[in-house]
Amino acid sequence: MDKVVVRDSPIHGRGVFAARRIEAGEAIIEGCRETLSDEALMALPEEERDFLSVMDGRTILMTPPSRFVNHSCSPNARGTDRADVAIRVIEAGEEVTVDYAAEQVPGLRLECNCRTPDCRGLLVVADVRI
Numbered sequence: 001m002d003k004v005v006v007r008d009s010p011i012h013g014r015g016v017f018a019a020r021r022i023e024a025g026e027a028i029i030e031g032c033r034e035t036l037s038d039e040a041l042m043a044l045p046e047e048e049r050d051f052l053s054v055m056d057g058r059t060i061l062m063t064p065p066s067r068f069v070n071h072s073c074s075p076n077a078r079g080t081d082r083a084d085v086a087i088r089v090i091e092a093g094e095e096v097t098v099d100y101a102a103e104q105v106p107g108l109r110l111e112c113n114c115r116t117p118d119c120r121g122l123l124v125v126a127d128v129r130i
C-alpha cells in the first residue's frame with residue numbers, strides 16, 4: 001500500500017495525506033525530485049516554477065506527489081534532496097506538511113493558511129534566480 005494519497009487539502013489545493021501511520025524518521029515520499037541544469041531552468045514553463053526548491057546550491061524541481069506537499073508553520077516532515085522525511089509520528093489521514101521557508105522555495109510569497117498556533121502569516125523567501 002502506498003504511504004500517501006493525494007486529495008483536496010484544507011490548507012491549499014491538493015495535499016498529500018498519510019495513508020497509514022508513518023513513524024518519525026521514516027521516508028514518506030522518495031525521489032520525486034529532478035535536479036535542473038541552468039538550461040533546463042531557463043526553459044521551464046512558468047506554471048512549473050511554483051514547484052522549485054533550492055538545496056545545497058542546486059535547483060530542484062519537485063514532481064508528483066512530492067510537489068503537492070503543502071506548507072505548514074508547524075510541519076510534520078522535512079524535505080531533503082532525496083525524500084520527504086517524517087520529523088514526528090504522522091497518523092493515518094493526517095496531511096503531510098513541510099516548512100517551505102526552510103526548504104528554500106525561491107521567490108515564495110505565501111499568505112499562510114496552516115491555522116497552527118505557530119503560524120507566521122506571510123512567508124517571503126528571496127528569489128535566488130539571476
Ligand SMILES: [Zn+2]
Pocket residue numbers: 072073074112113114115116118119120121
Ligand atoms: Zn502558517
